[in-house]
Amino acid sequence: MRALPSAVLAVLALVLSGCAGAGELGGGGAGVTTVTIAIVSNPQMQDAIKLSPQFEAQNPGIRLKFVSLAENEARAKITASVxxxxxxxxxxxxSNYETPQWARNGWLVNLQPLINATPGYDSQDFIPAVRNALSYDGNMYSVPFYGESSFLMYRKDLLEQAGLTMPAKPTWQQVRDIAARLDDPSKGLAGICLRGKPGWGEILAPFDTVINTFGGRWYDPQWNAQLQSPEVRQAAQFYVDTVRRYGEPGAPTAGFSECATQFSQGNAAMWYDATVAAGLLEDPTESKVVGKVGFAPAPIVAKDNAGWLYSWSLAIPTTSQHVDAAWKFMSWMTSKDYAKLVGAQLGWARVPPGARLSTYQIPEYQQAAAAFAGPTLAAIGSADQQKPTLQPVPYTGIQFLGIPEFQDLGTRVSQQLSAAIAGQQTVDEALAQAQKYAATVGATYQGEGS
Structure with a gap:
């Protein structure tokens, strides 16, 4: 992995200029340290903000200032700043996309000494696949708030009413056929919800797993772009056709949050997405489908075990002037006790999943997560970002490529696919442009011996 090219840094500097004043360091009165945290505005993170006054009460010398941003905006501004x-x-x-790259670049504080010096923090309690994904040279450089893979969520009641059975390990073709049977626009019911929103962390997350399981890849070992290969063409045509025919209304602008709303409100029969969504669907204060949802492994075609691996995690930039105070907050938000705090005060289904093994030993959580705890752990455990594809590749990562250029490359390719879903161009036209983008990046790696 390489440091960001100077051209990319120039673009990032422009992005950063729009973030000026987002959070000043220091301040807060005599003896008070203000810790400014850039955080993604997903539901579990909003819960953390809601509970944070309790941290401040326990630590009167620290004041927290949150800059809460939607996923695409958060990625851009955090990358620009760091x-x-x-x-x-x-x-x-x-996430596990940035952590090893930024650690190698020297942009992040090595958290291992802080972890080792914090009684009871117990980094060995983190799920091994997640801990390893957030480490560089054997040291953790970010700590997981939650971890996830991907699986298929489906309405058990709707399948039963239609006389359908979800296979224990469904193929994408079987999922498409079920979506076709259950899709009923006249009743406001989509057969399936699939992300179509542009963004390397939006549509490309599920779409890349489809490429992988269809036998496709972004590059061959010599960094020759492969986005017009028969396997990728088949995967892309399948994804676009499925979401256009049986997907949610407004699919080209639907990401994780939009699909979560559609499915939790009973407007979709199936949803393929992050395992972390399960807790939202079983929360009676947010969901109309509590107790009606089944969970199946990520659909497959040629490659077994198609689920992704991802973790929203917390890190400290080396530019921070308040490392100790930042770590005190981060260690609170990612601790064993935090899971118990969320469960006791907000509901056990809302506990951040997929990070700590001990969470799955809490009796109240076991009861609340009975339907999805096992499938979540199985999905995370079977995800191998070192071997994401059927054919050999020069990169790591399942739903992303572990190279700095992927933030820009992935976003550009995602825009082409989203346009195909919107009917603005054909799949072949989208892939032709995507291939050009990928070839430009691949050329910079050829001859490096990577």
């Missing part, structure tokens, strides 16, 4: 040494944030929410 890559350019902007220093706006003391703690940032990143």
């Amino acid at each position: 890559a350019t040494g902007g220093g706006e944030f003391d703690a940032v929410m990143i």
